[in-house]
Amino acid sequence: MNVSIKDSFKKDAIYSVVSWIALLSLYFIFNDHGIQDIITKVAILGLFAMSLNILIGYLGLIAFGHATFFAAGAYTLGLFLQSDFIIEYNIGSWSIPIALSLSVLLPGILATIVGVICIRLREIYFSFLTLAFQMIFYSLILALVGITGGDQGLMGGFPKPPFLGINLGIHFHFYAFTTFIVILAVFLMRQIIESPFGYGLRMIRDNHERPAALGFNIRSHQLLAFIIAGSLAGLAGSLQALLDVGAYPEWAFWSKSAEPLFMILLGGMQTFLGPLLGALIFELLNDFVSANTRYYGLILGLVILIFVLGFKKGLLDWIVIRGRKN
Amino acid sequence: MEVLALLDCLSAPACLLSQAVGGLKIGMLLFLVASGLTLIFGVLGIINFAHGILYMLGAYFAWQAMELTGHFGLSVLIGAIGVGIFGLAFERGLIKRVYESNLLIQILLCYAVILIVDDLVMIIWGDEFLSSIGVPEIFQVPPLFIFDAVIPPFHLAIIFTSLLIAILLWMLMTRSRFGSLVRAAAINPKMLEALGINTNFIRYSVFVLGSFLAGLGGALAASERSIVSQMGNSILIESFIITVIGGMGSIGGAFLASLIIGMARSFGAVAMPLFTDGLMFLIMVLVLILRPRGIMGEKK
Numbered sequence: 237m238n239v240s241i242k243d244s245f246k247k248d249a250i251y252s253v254v255s256w257i258a259l260l261s262l263y264f265i266f267n268d269h270g271i272q273d274i275i276t277k278v279a280i281l282g283l284f285a286m287s288l289n290i291l292i293g294y295l296g297l298i299a300f301g302h303a304t305f306f307a308a309g310a311y312t313l314g315l316f317l318q319s320d321f322i323i324e325y326n327i328g329s330w331s332i333p334i335a336l337s338l339s340v341l342l343p344g345i346l347a348t349i350v351g352v353i354c355i356r357l358r359e360i361y362f363s364f365l366t367l368a369f370q371m372i373f374y375s376l377i378l379a380l381v382g383i384t385g386g387d388q389g390l391m392g393g394f395p396k397p398p399f400l401g402i403n404l405g406i407h408f409h410f411y412a413f414t415t416f417i418v419i420l421a422v423f424l425m426r427q428i429i430e431s432p433f434g435y436g437l438r439m440i441r442d443n444h445e446r447p448a449a450l451g452f453n454i455r456s457h458q459l460l461a462f463i464i465a466g467s468l469a470g471l472a473g474s475l476q477a478l479l480d481v482g483a484y485p486e487w488a489f490w491s492k493s494a495e496p497l498f499m500i501l502l503g504g505m506q507t508f509l510g511p512l513l514g515a516l517i518f519e520l521l522n523d524f525v526s527a528n529t530r531y532y533g534l535i536l537g538l539v540i541l542i543f544v545l546g547f548k549k550g551l552l553d554w555i556v557i558r559g560r561k562n
Numbered sequence: 563m564e565v566l567a568l569l570d571c572l573s574a575p576a577c578l579l580s581q582a583v584g585g586l587k588i589g590m591l592l593f594l595v596a597s598g599l600t601l602i603f604g605v606l607g608i609i610n611f612a613h614g615i616l617y618m619l620g621a622y623f624a625w626q627a628m629e630l631t632g633h634f635g636l637s638v639l640i641g642a643i644g645v646g647i648f649g650l651a652f653e654r655g656l657i658k659r660v661y662e663s664n665l666l667i668q669i670l671l672c673y674a675v676i677l678i679v680d681d682l683v684m685i686i687w688g689d690e691f692l693s694s695i696g697v698p699e700i701f702q703v704p705p706l707f708i709f710d711a712v713i714p715p716f717h718l719a720i721i722f723t724s725l726l727i728a729i730l731l732w733m734l735m736t737r738s739r740f741g742s743l744v745r746a747a748a749i750n751p752k753m754l755e756a757l758g759i760n761t762n763f764i765r766y767s768v769f770v771l772g773s774f775l776a777g778l779g780g781a782l783a784a785s786e787r788s789i790v791s792q793m794g795n796s797i798l799i800e801s802f803i804i805t806v807i808g809g810m811g812s813i814g815g816a817f818l819a820s821l822i823i824g825m826a827r828s829f830g831a832v833a834m835p836l837f838t839d840g841l842m843f844l845i846m847v848l849v850l851i852l853r854p855r856g857i858m859g860e861k862k
Contacts, residue, residue: 298664353851360609363665365847367802368806372843376840379837500666533676534678537675537681541675
């Protein structure tokens with residue numbers, strides 16, 4: 237067991253570095269801000285969808301409030317960078333790294349509180365409870381106008397001071413930094429999913445009685461997975477806030493939780509990178525449809541119907557299953 | 563939060579009464595929509611996330627009928643029946659195919675239908691707000707003043723109509739052969755089928771009934787509010803809350819929960835206008851934590 241984990245660690249590390257270099261070269265191949273920004277957005281949305289898939293694909297928990305943590309990360313970053321704290325303590329160039337760390341930490345704490353309460357319930361009741369917490373969070377954002385800006389969102393922008401030679405004001409720096417952070421997060425997620433803990437999650441998904449009989453603490457596994465998923469969604473949200481230089485209450489609305497579900501459906505939930513592929517399809521679809529027609533919902537809805545009633549599984553799942561058969 | 567404003571209102575008969583009637587009206591309209599949702603879940607085991615669009619379509623159909631006929635009662639009825647027919651097509655065409663699928667697939671199917679229908683409505687009726695269809699002539703009278711509270715008679719009419727429908731629904735479910743079959747189908751559909759009953763028929767008639775009720779709610783609501791394709795979203799969320807609080811599958815529970823939510827909305831608007839929605843979800847969270855099966859839900 238130990239040997240195989242070490243091996244895959246090395247392999248995954250090489251894959252990660254190679255894909256980062258590949259993404260960096262893509263930046264120069266497509267010398268076009270439009271395409272480069274699509275890649276950045278796909279990276280962020282992909283991280284969001286993959287974090288949710290820890291719960292859906294590996295643990296079998298249909299969490300319907302995942303955008304809570306996405307929005308929590310976004311608002312944490314925005315509010316921290318706008319705060320007087322930075323000037324008062326003269327944090328200056330460290331403000332971005334600190335803001336990002338807080339955007340993982342605070343959503344993680346929030347996920348701990350929400351998770352402790354939610355995982356006591358099963359199936360649809362679990363889904364409803366996560367949804368209810370999300371809508372409370374959404375209502376709070378709207379109600380606390382003085383802090384969050386209410387329904388206008390976090391306005392006024394925030395500074396992005398350079399750190400370690402990285403200036404996020406420069407387009408290429410932003411691209412390289414975002415893709416690096418996302419790849420790093422995906423790499424860590426991979427290690428978690430392939431660890432004994434990760435296999436524990438799959439066992440709980442497939443059978444509730446067996447792990448319990450083996451003396452496995454199901455609740456603590458579920459809670460830990462919920463916290464990890466929430467923290468990573470927070471990271472994705474904070475990157476989105478950096479990109480848009482703001483945060484918006486819609487990011488905490490229930491439809492924002494439906495988006496990663498859709499990406500998971502598009503890409504596939506049984507393969508590790510499925511949701512990332514789903515995010516790519518989603519973003520391309522979004523871009524293409526909104527550029528060419530006013531009837532965005534009509535097209536998107538028909539695509540979902542095709543996947544739900546036709547393929548019944550994500551694209552990458554479908555490819556992998558086909559590959560195994562041949 | 564403005565506790566003082568709430569206390570002021572509770573201690574003044576005028577405010578108390580007008581908020582209570584307002585809450586009753588909201589609650590009864592919500593019941594029409596939520597009872598269908600809970601009925602569909604109880605019998606079909608499906609969470610109809612697209613229930614909001616049935617309400618919205620009810621309003622649009624009624625508006626269109628009003629344009630053509632100019633008769634209020636007829637338009638409301640056409641709106642409700644139209645949505646019933648739409649529900650039949652929706653169940654036979656799409657929902658039927660995902661009975662055995664997991665929750666994720668069901669949610670996404672409904673999400674797709676919401677997106678498609680919202681856009682179709684926009685194509686047919688435009689994306690501007692449509693004006694309300696108005697109150698029928700006999701109710702176009704000055705409001706009643708009871709203890710200084712301003713109470714439009716039409717609100718009382720809506721409350722009594724909805725109450726009447728609630729009673730009819732209750733009698734249908736408890737006193738008729740159809741009701742017994744529906745309740746039996748909720749408990750053990752296989753057994754029912756073995757006894758030679760067409761459970762397919764029960765399934766889609768329940769779906770049609772639920773759609774009809776939601777359409778009726780939308781058509782009645784259209785009498786006073788402007789009509790827009792997003793109007794189903796908030797009603798959907800509220801219906802969920804009611805279904806969960808009342809106990810999923812329980813019509814009596816939905817009735818009680820509708821009253822609770824109606825009052826929470828009406829008095830919440832006085833006490834904490836910005837957090838009324840949050841208040842409803844807070845109630846839902848408390849119920850889910852303390853009593854997951856809801857006020858009147860059966861233990862499984």
